[in-house]
Amino acid sequence: MVVHAAAGGTGSLAVQLAREFGAGRIIATASSDEKRAFALERGADAAINGDAEGYKDRVLDANHGRPVDIILDAVGGSVLDSALDALGYLGRLVTYGASSRQAARVIAPSRLAVDTITVAGFWLIPLIAQNGAGGAALEELLDLTARRRLRPLVGTEYDLGRARDAHEDLLNRRTRGKLVRLP
Secondary structure (H helix, E strand, O other): OEEOOOOEHHHHHHHHHHHHOOOOOOEEEEOOHHHHHHHHHOOOOEEEEOOOOOHHHHHHHHOOOOOEEEEEEOOOHHHHHHHHOOEEEEEEEEEOOOOOOOOOOOOOHHHHHHHOOEEEEOOHHHHHHHHOOOHHHHHHHHHHHHOOOOOOOEEEEEEHHHHHHHHHHHHOOOOOEEEEEEO
16 A cells, blocks of 8 residues: 655555554655655655656565555645556555646546556545534544544644745645644
């Protein structure tokens, strides 16, 4: 399994949940040595540079030469395009963000069929809106957090006057965890 942006708020939780629920080998991607070290601390087995150039080779190396079964993508764009090449037979890629602010290429349905892979989208807000507050799954996450099995990371706090700084830090990949905007 590969988790993109594994030092971010959602990515670091995904690594921890994958570990908690026995997902097997967990490969984290992150943009710096510091962020990769953080992903390893959170439970990843390997941490690699997540840039699109050379992505497939780095993933295969980290997975002992084998394609991966699952990729969780919060980056989008050319990284998502490259990630498809690292999926194995019956592999699944779930996209839940586009931090790169780039559009991925259009995926031909025939490629999905020939490679027997699935690409799915996920966004929590409509899920909660349609299904209530998250029900049993949210209760389980909160319980894991209360028992300190899941450790959400609050990153930098910014007051409203520093909103621009927060955006610039996000765009320049200088953040870890979830950012907090103070009133």
